[in-house]
Amino acid sequence: MLELKNITKAFNGTPVLTGVSLTIADSKTLAVVGPSGAGKTTLLRIISGLDTADSGEFIYNGATTTPAQLRKDGVIGVVFQGFELFPNLSVLENITLAPKLQGTSPQDAKQQAMTLLTQLDLPDQANSYPYALSGGQKQRVAIARALALNPEILLYDEPTSALDPNLRDSVASLIDSVKQQGMTQVVVTHDMAFAEAVADTTYQVQKAGEAQ
């Protein structure tokens, strides 16, 4: 369980997050919703350690920590809005790169990647390059890449916004299938209907930076 307490963040003196407190419960899906510019993505970037909070506390399984430490410990995985697959690497290489560099044997990394690709219905695309994939396929590769490091918490930044609207349901079922494996997930979205479809709990960030 990850708890955030009184997280604040300002850019050039303009407050973006003012006292965000929330709990990310194990094996649940939390949706962070709110209008554009409310600071949802900033919050996700802070949790993933890409930005730092100005103040606030992070408590993971009862112990105070920092997002940078969580990332170092492999607790957090991120699926970016634009997926950010590495274009110079094949699907398989995208998924196996980090595990191999962190000590997993090439055979084990490949086996795990193929298992993930099979679960995500992409086994035939292992040797394809990202440019040859559809948006939905790229997203699934991005999820596989994040899952390959066995994170405890998987963060999604606007998982529907870079995709065809008719893929929304398939993204929802994808997030649900990852949840069935016991994964804790945080989904940042501006789409309330989507949030209701995927989330166990919802956290609303308001534009003034005041959270509910």
Place this chain on the structure above:
Amino acid sequence: MTYIMQILPALLSGLKLTLGLFALTLVGALPLGMVLAVGLVPHVKSIIGRIINWVLTAYVWLFRGTPLLLQLIFVFYGLPLVGIVFDRFNAAAFAFILNYAAYFAEIFRGGFGAIEQGQFEAATVLNLTRWQTLRYVVIPQVLKIVLPSIGNEVINLVKDSSLVYVIGLGDLLRAGNVATSRDVTLVPLVLVGIIYLLLTAIFTFLQRRVEKAFAYYR
């Protein structure tokens, strides 16, 4: 034909020097340019990073802002005044490497700048180290981006190598000049021109091959 066969050994000897300087410059300037480019990217916020950035910017300005001919003269005739003495070939190689590294550094800087921030962030959340990010993600992408510009510079280098006449080195063009003056005919220079064109054709072909090798992704 007999005349051509007579002057060919001298031209080939000049060609050997031209190609030697060409190869040495590429081997020295390409990696140096890439390393310098990392220091030129204005993302380093520490004081030392800023100082390095400032020094490298000044270096690039100096070497791109003055003629290579002047740099050659300075290295061979000027540096001995402060106790640094090179023989002719090493002076040429030193000046060429510093000059071309400045150009390559700017090209690579542009290449690094073209990599989206999201790629670095994706590598960060995957816990890749800075070196791993460069090695596996950034540099392969940068190489593809900079290939056409590097190819241009490589062809410029073939022709720029003729500037070494100024410090008395006998390159291909100088060999042709000597034969032309001695025999009062333009045939040697025509041959020199043909050899330069052949070299350019070969390097253009190689550049296309390398670009093709990088075409497996977009």
